[in-house]
Amino acid sequence: xxxxxxxxxxxxxxxxxxxxxxxxxxxxxxxxxxxxxxxxxxxxxxxxxxxxxxxxxxxxxxxxxxxxxxxxx
Amino acid sequence: xxxxxxxxxxxxxxxxxxxxxxxxxxxxxxxxxxxxxxxxxxxxxxxxxxxxxxxxxxxxxxxxxxxxxxxxxxxxxxxxxxxxxxxxxxxxxxxxxxxxxxxxxxxxxxxxxxxxxxxxxxxxxxxxxxxxxxxxxxxxxxxxxxxxxxxxxxxxxxxxxxxxxxxxxxxxxxxxxxxxxxxxxxxxxxxxxxxxxxxxxxxxxxxxxxxxxxxxxxxxxxxxxxxxxxxxxxxxxxxxxxxxxxxxxxxxxxxxx
Numbered sequence: 001x002x003x004x005x006x007x008x009x010x011x012x013x014x015x016x017x018x019x020x021x022x023x024x025x026x027x028x029x030x031x032x033x034x035x036x037x038x039x040x041x042x043x044x045x046x047x048x049x050x051x052x053x054x055x056x057x058x059x060x061x062x063x064x065x066x067x068x069x070x071x072x073x
Numbered sequence: 074x075x076x077x078x079x080x081x082x083x084x085x086x087x088x089x090x091x092x093x094x095x096x097x098x099x100x101x102x103x104x105x106x107x108x109x110x111x112x113x114x115x116x117x118x119x120x121x122x123x124x125x126x127x128x129x130x131x132x133x134x135x136x137x138x139x140x141x142x143x144x145x146x147x148x149x150x151x152x153x154x155x156x157x158x159x160x161x162x163x164x165x166x167x168x169x170x171x172x173x174x175x176x177x178x179x180x181x182x183x184x185x186x187x188x189x190x191x192x193x194x195x196x197x198x199x200x201x202x203x204x205x206x207x208x209x210x211x212x213x214x215x216x217x218x219x220x221x222x223x224x225x226x227x228x229x230x231x232x233x234x235x236x237x238x239x240x241x242x243x244x245x246x247x248x249x250x251x252x253x254x255x256x257x258x259x260x261x262x263x264x265x266x267x268x269x270x271x272x273x274x275x276x277x278x279x280x281x282x283x284x285x286x287x288x289x290x291x292x293x294x295x296x297x298x299x300x301x302x303x304x305x306x307x308x309x310x311x312x313x314x315x316x317x318x319x320x321x322x323x324x325x326x327x328x329x330x
Contacts, residue, residue: 018144018147018315019315020140020144022199023143023147025266025267025283026161026163026197026285026321027143027146027161027164027321028163028164
């Protein structure tokens with residue numbers, strides 16, 4: 001009985017090819033409040049997130065990625 | 074004595090059960106488990122030079138640092154998610170030291186157990202739709218009841234083009250609605266993702282839909298088949314499916330109680 005997901009992506013190389021924009025959509029936090037035990041409140045990351053995406057496209061246009069086709073990414 | 078290292082959290086997994094071999098973390102550090110009350114956090118000890126209170130915001134604004142950290146973080150989370158139910162943590166959850174982490178695990182135990190249940194035997198899939206970049210065919214010059222001057226002819230053409238563009242928008246909107254209503258029944262839950270804005274090239278303003286679906290593993294093949302069918306019957310709209318993702322969009326680690 002499996003407890004994990006079907007491992008459609010196994011190799012590190014494939015994972016590295018994940019679109020950065022798709023990845024940041026998911027890993028940059030939003031809406032989480034944390035206590036004084038932690039270094040950084042996620043509200044701060046929210047602000048960073050908003051300004052950072054503008055920064056990404058201006059500093060590294062290649063990071064924005066080409067308009068993707070239907071290859072499933 | 075000031076701590077040299079802080080505790081960066083990647084994910085929470087069940088404390089019991091197999092743990093796969095894990096890649097190094099965001100600073101190249103080994104990833105270890107901290108278990109408390111049946112749940113375990115996958116963490117790494119990272120220097121304050123990387124993730125201290127002053128350094129982290131600066132690093133998060135550095136595109137190269139952010140990309141490296143995001144990819145390495147995701148690589149650890151993905152390795153876990155391929156083997157065990159995994160509650161992904163986003164960037165950046167950092168504890169001053171393990172003691173604070175343990176208190177958090179203890180205090181948020183019910184929430185984390187609930188999140189584990191949410192992701193067990195499930196994966197996140199991203200479905201994006203893009204309006205075809207080909208413009209709709211130009212309408213033929215409208216036939217007027219009487220001959221009209223060039224100015225009027227121009228205005229009539231403009232009106233016809235706007236009407237054609239509106240019909241195209243309507244068609245795309247209907248296609249998106251059809252895609253959403255077709256895929257929703259497969260999903261445990263869905264989340265709307267950003268569609269436009271910074272980080273995507275202007276051409277990607279042709280993105281008209283960006284939704285994450287939480288899909289039971291058992292329905293994965295049917296879900297994929299449904300997306301392929303929808304791609305075939307939606308002229309003017311391109312579908313792009315990504316996944317399986319760890320369930321980033323379907324867990325919220327909230328305020329410590």
